[in-house]
Amino acid sequence: MNTSPQLQLLLTGNELMSGHTVDSNSAMIADWLNRRGIEVTRKVTIGDSFTGLVAELDLLSSACDVLIVNGGLGPTVDDLTAQAVAELIAEPLTEHPQALQHLEQWCEQRRVVLNAANRKQTQLPTSATIVPNPSGSAVGFSVEHQGCLIICTPGVPSELRLMMEDSVLETVAERFPGTDCLSTLRLQSFGLGESSLQQLLNSECPDWPKEVELGFRAGLPLLEVKLSTRQPHHSELQQQCYLRLQQLMGEFIIGPDDSTLATAVVEALAARGCQISCAESCTGGAIAAAITGVAGASAVFEAGFVTYSNSVKQQLVGVSDESLAADGAVSEAVAREMAEGAMARSGAQYAIAVTGIAGPGGGSDNKPVGTVWIAWGAAQTLRAHRFQLTGSRAHFQLMVTAISLDLMRRELLGIEGEPRYFSRY
């Protein structure tokens, strides 16, 4: 039997039961707790029914030491968490002064009038302890019930995230003494599949130490690799494994922690004191938006061109009549001219240009949906490559953005040779 404290999750909301919403909150909660070495042993999801909620709270709180409840704190009639917890612990709902103060401030900042629906959110069980909500109108709260700490959190992901960071993680960790030594190192990579990486590890590191737990998370477009240890005296071993992994993965590594392709490009440009410009057709501004999404991007980014039509390609970035007539808009010549034009008209030393067919319409036999030409580099090093992608319009735009940024990253870091994905797409 497991004698360490048990933590369970209770998620509420009809939208989670009906299939209209995919629950990402519980994965976020579990991921954060995991980084602190705390395991979620069970999670239960139910709809917005008062009696169902009370019964479930009763069942779960008697089966674990910490119960995190997510959802049902909002102002509408289907938000029943406070009411159900009050029923469970046989306390009345009363207006909590701290919750009211928070709500008044929240309304004042937004210049909205505090209405009765909002005011419902200040009605909490008498013994509730407030869990501050740095961004939303509804505070969280916790109560003790028969040895179980019940923490109620909001369903809005951004509010939940801030609340977890702000206080919930610490509160939970206090109930799990001795588990705060999970140490995790994370690496972001691009261009290497999960199974290829596993294969590489099997053949190159057959003696991988079991004290260093290896985890993968295949996101889109990055693959995250995690190395975790649970004992402080394994940290040196962890460092060795981390270095080994960095050697193995080499050029595929984008960076540590929450690095993205865009942060890698912005950092590499800043290190060189250079600037970049983009000319985008099929991605429609997504590459520029990714770059300018990085804080401090203004040091490396001045201008971007979204050139959807042929005439705009000519006018804004000086694509030639000849290339458009001879090769069409989706061609190497046009991609190169777009990149050259973007550099010439912005004064940037580097450019990315993309022209392709995002679909669902617009394809032909020679250039089916998913065809894209990417040009990247500086004036003297400009290269171009044709890719053939599959999937939806959104997937195409996401992948073209990712590949373009990765090609520019490789250029800026002086990585030689073709990336492996040239043969895949």
Next chain:
Amino acid sequence: MNTSPQLQLLLTGNELMSGHTVDSNSAMIADWLNRRGIEVTRKVTIGDSFTGLVAELDLLSSACDVLIVNGGLGPTVDDLTAQAVAELIAEPLTEHPQALQHLEQWCEQRRVVLNAANRKQTQLPTSATIVPNPSGSAVGFSVEHQGCLIICTPGVPSELRLMMEDSVLETVAERFPGTDCLSTLRLQSFGLGESSLQQLLNSECPDWPKEVELGFRAGLPLLEVKLSTRQPHHSELQQQCYLRLQQLMGEFIIGPDDSTLATAVVEALAARGCQISCAESCTGGAIAAAITGVAGASAVFEAGFVTYSNSVKQQLVGVSDESLAADGAVSEAVAREMAEGAMARSGAQYAIAVTGIAGPGGGSDNKPVGTVWIAWGAAQTLRAHRFQLTGSRAHFQLMVTAISLDLMRRELLGIEGEPRYFSRY
């Protein structure tokens, strides 16, 4: 008490507990069952532990009439579902001839040798009924246990989908006679908070019929409103409520189903046969990317300008020295000149221009982080407004994009008057 049959889900897998995988299977199952009028009343997720799995199967099967188990049918050692079900119903695992035949065919088609790991998937409880798997190597199966039908399905989403379509939905529906009539209408809205909407409904529709269930989902940036009925003879009532809600929400409605601000703008432009251009500073291309993310955007969008620096604002869209010097880059004059320049240089009849301070750096006393000027409209109708937003850089960019698109939507649809959020931001 609810006396209709109860259906619950049990999801298994360590990856679902650790936060490494976001569960989308349960939403898929629930969505399909919902369309047949069958409600999932509860779902439980646990990791890959044999004793935990047996205990949970015991608990759930005694609490419901149909239990769908998802995951744990694969070839690896952590796939324990068949073993746990056999333990629950006190039957041995035996090689099931039909499962073996399926596996042999599966291997033959893929020209792979049937190995021991795969063969494990043919070991099922003696009384199991096969649920065919049209695409994967592991068949599903069902057993009866103390009045509960337990159906075990694979965790691979594509296999689950085919299996649901192929037979599981029908099998389940037989246990829920007369429930194939849940009907849901959905509306997307922007600019009206959940609590304001609830308040509006409370005051304007105090007699809302209980047969039409009302649900909200506060996303970022849209608020979804749903109306559901469970009886075919309530569909007229549902339609009446839907019309009532449309009247109440009026200008805040973006559209039905999966409408977004960008699809609304693209549709409104297409209906007028007009085009739009964007000049973006602080959103760095995100508005153009949102518009061009809509299939068919090429009919209404030709050109976008990402003008990050002052010199580029002058060069690309003709912002004047005078305005920059007198008012600074984040000003009404510059926003207006950006919009005018975007129209003049692209030939579009409409433009959106934004200039602001996304942060975290770059703020001042007069223009703190979060300040933004948005200009929108046609040459003759151009307006501009200053907003003050809070939150992270990403949140700022998301909200500025959303507000800009909504302002353009209102302009195109001829909605008069200021939106309520002018006083909020």
